[in-house]
Amino acid sequence: MMTDGDGPGPVLQRRRVRTELRKARLETGLTQEQVADAMDWSLSKVIRIENGSVAISTNDLKALLRLYKPIDAERTDELIALARASRERSWWSGGAYREVASPALRQLIGYESAASIARSFETLLVPGLLQTEEYARTIITEFEGPGHLDTLVEIRMRRQDLLDRADPPLLFFILDEAVVRRQIGGKAVMRRQIRSLAEAADRPNVTIEVVPFGAGAHPGLKGPFVVIEFPDPEDDDVLYLENPQGDLVGRDYPEEVLAHREAFEVLRDLSLGPEGSRDYLAKLADEKA
Numbered sequence: 001m002m003t004d005g006d007g008p009g010p011v012l013q014r015r016r017v018r019t020e021l022r023k024a025r026l027e028t029g030l031t032q033e034q035v036a037d038a039m040d041w042s043l044s045k046v047i048r049i050e051n052g053s054v055a056i057s058t059n060d061l062k063a064l065l066r067l068y069k070p071i072d073a074e075r076t077d078e079l080i081a082l083a084r085a086s087r088e089r090s091w092w093s094g095g096a097y098r099e100v101a102s103p104a105l106r107q108l109i110g111y112e113s114a115a116s117i118a119r120s121f122e123t124l125l126v127p128g129l130l131q132t133e134e135y136a137r138t139i140i141t142e143f144e145g146p147g148h149l150d151t152l153v154e155i156r157m158r159r160q161d162l163l164d165r166a167d168p169p170l171l172f173f174i175l176d177e178a179v180v181r182r183q184i185g186g187k188a189v190m191r192r193q194i195r196s197l198a199e200a201a202d203r204p205n206v207t208i209e210v211v212p213f214g215a216g217a218h219p220g221l222k223g224p225f226v227v228i229e230f231p232d233p234e235d236d237d238v239l240y241l242e243n244p245q246g247d248l249v250g251r252d253y254p255e256e257v258l259a260h261r262e263a264f265e266v267l268r269d270l271s272l273g274p275e276g277s278r279d280y281l282a283k284l285a286d287e288k289a
Contacts, residue, residue: 018051021056025050056083092106100155109155109159112162112228116231120172120224121267124182125139129160130208132196136156175209180281208274211267227264
């Protein structure tokens with residue numbers, strides 16, 4: 001069974017399968033509708049397989065690959081191995097976690113676990129990967145209510161395990177000043193949260209930068225986002241957006257990914273910089289003491 005840190009993980013494996021299957025279908029010259037008719041499947045099943053929202057069984061995959069006749073035996077074996085790996089269970093995909101975590105959140109956790117680099121920007125709240133438990137509990141209670149509170153907090157804390165992995169990803173966080181100025185959970189909770197941010201900034205794989213109010217209007221005001229990169233260059237970057245309609249993982253819009261990657265660099269230029277931000281956080285924690 002694959003565990004965090006041992007490989008790309010089932011979410012990324014599923015993504016590779018859907019990319020290869022779409023490529024194979026296009027090479028064969030078939031439309032999704034033609035595939036659905038030939039396989040006696042619904043069109044929605046073909047679409048879900050190709051967009052990676054469901055894992056394909058090995059039996060379905062073998063049948064589909066027989067339809068895509070140009071695929072050679074070696075490529076078939078590779079895809080079957082990927083499909084099997086994509087169906088493995090991760091800690092976030094089963095039991096009580098699956099019942100309370102949204103599909104988009106489970107996807108995000110899967111991508112985080114496979115990432116080599118993640119760049120996050122937040123406008124109002126401390127990113128989940130950097131929240132203290134008491135801060136997280138306050139936020140989740142406000143947004144989700146008391147139902148499933150302990151489980152949701154546990155999920156958020158378990159996400160942070162990747163910071164202590166032997167091979168942690170490089171994590172870059174940019175925070176609007178409002179994130180650390182807004183008092184969440186009371187003065188004492190916020191003081192400990194800011195101190196935790198200052199300590200996290202000392203980690204070799206973590207960079208935290210603050211965009212001051214004095215920067216004025218900036219591209220980050222459109223909303224928070226995360227751009228995730230993976231070790232294998234064959235795996236395209238993933239864009240994760242948070243918006244009033246819910247969470248969205250964008251995978252098939254390279255222009256959007258690039259635009260947010262460029263916005264991130266603009267925000268870095270507007271920030272206090274890593275050292276200036278660390279000093280600012282330490283000073284702010286002392287002010288709240």
